[in-house]
Amino acid sequence: MRIRTEIVKEVVDSSCADLTRVFVAIYESGSLTAAGRRLFVTQSAISQSLARLRRELGDPLFERTAQGMRPTALAEAIYPELHEGLSVIDRTLAAVTGFDPSTSERTFRIALSELGEIGWSPAIGEAMAAAAPRARLAVSALRREDLEELLTRGSVDLAITPMELPGAFERQTVKREGxxxxxxxxxxxxxxxxxxxxxxxxxxxxxxxxxxxxxxxxxxxxxxxxxxxxxxxxxxxxxxxxxxxxxxxxxxxxxxxxxxxxxxxxxxxxxxxxxxxPVELHLYRRRSPQHTGALDWFFATVSAAVSGFPGGFEGIHIAS
CATH class of the missing domain: 3.40.190.10 (Periplasmic binding protein-like II)
Structure with a gap:
């Protein structure tokens, strides 16, 4: 399908920027309710914004199914450009306003395997305590079957895994293990x-x-x-x-x-x-463009902590 660039530009560059955030939130979360939670607005407000987007673009954009809101062909096609546009906007704003880890009270979420939790949680926790003493770290179980969905929807910020995820996630190789x-x-x-x-x-x-x-x-x-x-x-x-x-x-x-x-x-x-x-372990970051300043900081902090720490695996020792 050929996409008219002027349509995408109009949505991103006009007063519809907030609508673009709604579109991306629905696309990534697959739910009007989840999109509302992400943007801190009611489901009714999300529904109204979606209705306006549908009128302006002349397309339903999302169809309700048993599995959630399924994007139409047009929504699939314009999502990458809209997502990238929001990322540029958020990074620009973050550069002006800045993200101050020393005062942040955010909860940062990372998906780790059992080994990753044992081996790297101490180093990640210490790095966060030093730079962001008021922030919180939440470690989620790494599940192969739904990791791509969790990162796409922003349910976790980062994940460390040897998996090759098919989505266009930004990643960095942090360890090679024999x-x-x-x-x-x-x-x-x-x-x-x-x-x-x-x-x-x-x-x-x-x-x-x-x-x-x-x-x-x-x-x-x-x-x-x-x-x-x-x-x-x-x-x-x-x-x-x-x-x-x-x-x-x-x-x-x-x-x-x-x-x-x-x-x-x-x-x-x-x-x-x-x-x-050697099996390569990759640090992936979520696709959602919200709070990119905080995400950039968390990604860099975890990358430095994991890359410079061999892993405290000797901690697994129950008295024999």
Whole structure:
């Protein structure tokens, strides 16, 4: 569909700037109620603004479905330009008015895996306490199935994950992590060369919710490691005691985690018997253009904290 640039320009540049915010909020949240909460106005006000937009653009823009407000073809087409236009406006205003973290009382939200929460929350919390002592940090569980939606709707500000999100999210690679094999020092395999054949025949334990599980599963499939794991667990913290007390189990985990655990548990580390390049962890930021000054600051603060901190994974140590 060819979009008339003059229509987009009219909406952004005229007195309809507030209507543009309503459009973007509905598009990203998928709900009139959620859009109202985001913009601090009533649902009735959102409905009135949407009605005016529909009249001016000659298109329904959104259709009500069981899943929420579904954008029309025109709405899909003009959203990128309207979103970018609001981002430019908000950044310009932020440059004039400024964002002062020392006085901010905002709640900043980041989605982290269990490992990310254990490894990086201390560094992120310290960085925020130093620069924004009155601000609050809320950590949400990282769920692969709805992460793109959460970032699109602005339910979370940032997320750290090895996932490749299909949307046009701004991101920065903050860490590259290798993987190693870990087992009890009492496991007979600790005295054996870890060949591919040995690895395939070993009893493996698997963390179901690990954000890198899909990456490792793909490598296993290519290497012919087709048998399901002997044990699947939900939490990374359950691995050290499970491995330490077993004479048969092995686990494939991030190298920094393996090194940290080996300092507190009777575990040994072995190289993988197949090639697995470092897994890249990306810091993503939400797409919503609201409060870009605060978001820019949070993104830079988390990036610096995570990039300069190896991860406090040795903190996972229950007395053995």
């Amino acid at each position: 993987y190693r094999v870990v087992m009890s020092a009492q496991n007979p395999l600790a005295e054996t060369e870890m060949t591919l054949e040995v690895y395939r025949g070993a009893r493996r334990v698997w963390v179901e919710g690990d954000s890198s599980a899909s990456v490792l599963a793909g490598v296993h499939a290519r290497q012919g490691v087709s048998d399901p794991p002997a044990i699947s667990v939900q939490h990374v913290a359950s691995l050290p005691p499970l491995l330490a007390r077993s004479t048969t189990l092995i686990a494939t985990i991030p190298e920094t985690l393996a090194v940290g655990w080996s300092r507190s548990w009777p575990l040994v580390i072995r190289d993988l018997p197949f090639a697995l390049g």
